[in-house]
Every structure is written in structure tokens, then in C-alpha cells.
Amino acid sequence: MNVYTYSSNTQLNEAAAGLIAATLQQKPNAVLGLATGSTPIGVYEKLVEMYKEGKISFKGASSFNLDEYVGLPRDHSESYYSFMHHHLFQHIDLPEDKALIPQGNTNHPKEECTRYDQLIQEAGGIDLQILGIGHNGHIGFNEPADSLSGATHVVTLHEETRKANARFFNSIDEVPTHAITVGMAAIMKAKCILLLVRGADKADIIHKALNGPITTQCPASFLQLHPNLIVMTDSEAGRNL
Incomplete structure (x- = not known):
């Protein structure tokens, strides 16, 4: 585990984008695992800047x-498909058929989970x-939970998670109650994991x-077991590390 704490969000964004860029330069056909939420937005903006340059x-x-x-x-x-296209995909040259996101609006979510694992x-x-x-x-x-799923699966979102995401909707009543998520096995099998953490509330x-x-x-906590974990935090999130 390597932990890096940065004094500014600009420094964190540059460092994280630099790691992703280095991965692409070393392996142009790299397979990237991408996240949504407010935390990676600045990193995506930096990647777009680097692409345009x-x-x-x-x-x-x-x-x-x-x-x-x-x-x-x-x-x-507020779909994550829209999020990714707004913040990253529409600004870079990643082929559309190579930018994969679970299909949450399917009538057969369990089959979609199996399909997604097979694609990975x-x-x-x-x-x-x-x-x-x-x-x-x-x-x-x-x-x-009492147990975790290794495979991609449908999960019932905790109320705490729905409340945290309610700021993106008109009210918490509009926040979906379920999501499709990649399981712990695919995450832990990644050759390298970059964990981004910002803000005093995450310390x-x-x-x-x-x-x-x-x-x-x-x-x-299972990330402690990963052989190539890189953690990047701002000074507020990393104050106790």
C-alpha cells in the first residue's frame, strides 16, 4: 500500500491523472475501471485537458x-451513463463500444450482471x-453487510447512501433504491487500484x-489485502493517516 497526501485538489488531480496517463502510455490497450461521484470529477477534467493537448x-x-x-x-x-458522457467520454477518443456501463434499465438485471462479468x-x-x-x-x-458478493450483482442501497446521493435529485424519494454494482472479486483482481479520497468528512x-x-x-477494508493499492487523499481526508 502506498499512501500519498496532497495539499491541494489540483495536486491530487494532477497526480491521479498522471498515473492513469502513464498506464495508457505503457499499455495503450489498457482496461480501465472507472468510478462516478464527485471525487473523480477533477481527475477526469485533467485527463480531458491532457487529451486535448x-x-x-x-x-x-x-x-x-x-x-x-x-x-x-x-x-x-442522473444516470451514471449520463455522468460519464458529460464528464469524460464525449471529450476524448475512447471508442463508444469500448466505454462500458451496466445497463440498469433492463428488465433482466440478474442476466445483465452475468453478462457484465463475462465482458470483464x-x-x-x-x-x-x-x-x-x-x-x-x-x-x-x-x-x-454480513457477507459480500464477489460477482457483479443487484444491491439494495443503504439509506445512508441514498441520503448522500439525494443532493443530485429533487428529493430522496427520487433516488433509486437499487443498483447494479461490480462485485469485490473483479475489484480485487485489478492489477492496480487507485483509491481517491477527499474532504474532512472522509477522514x-x-x-x-x-x-x-x-x-x-x-x-x-479489504483493500488492505491488495498487492498494488495506491491511495491519494487531500490533506483533510488524510489527516489521520
Whole structure:
């Protein structure tokens, strides 16, 4: 585990984007595992900037997003499909058929989970997985529970998670109750994991995840077992590390 704390968000964004760029330069057909939420937005903006400057290309790469809400149409403003296209995909040269996101608006979500796992396996697994961490220690939408699923699966979102995401909707009643999420097995099999953490409100949970007991009640704690984990935090989130 390598932990880096940065004094500014600009420095964090540059460092994280630099790692992703280096991965693409070393392996142009790299398989990227991508995350949504506010945490990686600045990193995506930096990647777009680097692409427009001709420093990197995504044309040989592919990507798999961690999750998608169940029941939201892809064109819904708060779907993760819309999020990724707004913040990254429409600005770079990643082929559209290589930018993969679970289909949350399917009538057969369990079959979609199986299909998505097969696609990840056929791609050779994830080279670099980008993660954030929830206030309750979830990664992707792998929520605290008595047991965790290794495979991509449909999850019932904890009320705490729905409340945290309600700021993106008109009210919490509009926040979906379920999501499709990549399971712990695919995440832990990634060749490299980049965990991004920002803000004072994440200081306690990231300390618990990286230094506390490994438990299903804090899914992020399993990252302690990964052989190539890189953690990048701002000074507020990393104050207890």
C-alpha cells in the first residue's frame, strides 16, 4: 500500500491523472475501471485537458464502470451513463463500444450482471481500477453487510447512501433504491487500484478502512489485502493517516 497526501485538489488531480496517463502510455490497450461521484470529477477534467493537448489517447483502451442505478433510463440526467458522457467520454477518443456501463434499465438485471462479468473476463480483467469510498465504507455499491458478493450483482442501497446521493435529485424519494454494482472479486483482481479520497468528512472512514480490522461491515477494508493499492487523499481526508 502506498499512501500519498496532497495539499491541494489540483495536486491530487494532477497526480491521479498522471498515473492513469502513464498506464495508457505503457499499455495503450489498457482496461480501465472507472468510478462516478464527485471525487473523480477533477481527475477526469485533467485527463480531458491532457487529451486535448495531445499528451494521451484512449483510442486503444476500454473501460468498465463500477455501477449503475437500476430503473433509470440511460438518458436520465442522473444516470451514471449520463455522468460519464458529460464528464469524460464525449471529450476524448475512447471508442463508444469500448466505454462500458451496466445497463440498469433492463428488465433482466440478474442476466445483465452475468453478462457484465463475462465482458470483464473477456477483456482480460481490469488493469487500473479507480475507486472512491462512501461514508459507510462502501466501494462501488458494495455496501456493508454480513457477507459480500464477489460477482457483479443487484444491491439494495443503504439509506445512508441514498441520503448522500439525494443532493443530485429533487428529493430522496427520487433516488433509486437499487443498483447494479461490480462485485469485490473483479475489484480485487485489478492489477492496480487507485483509491481517491477527499474532504474532512472522509477522514474517519479512510482511517478505519486502511488501519482497522478487515470486515464485511467496511467493504473498503479489504483493500488492505491488495498487492498494488495506491491511495491519494487531500490533506483533510488524510489527516489521520
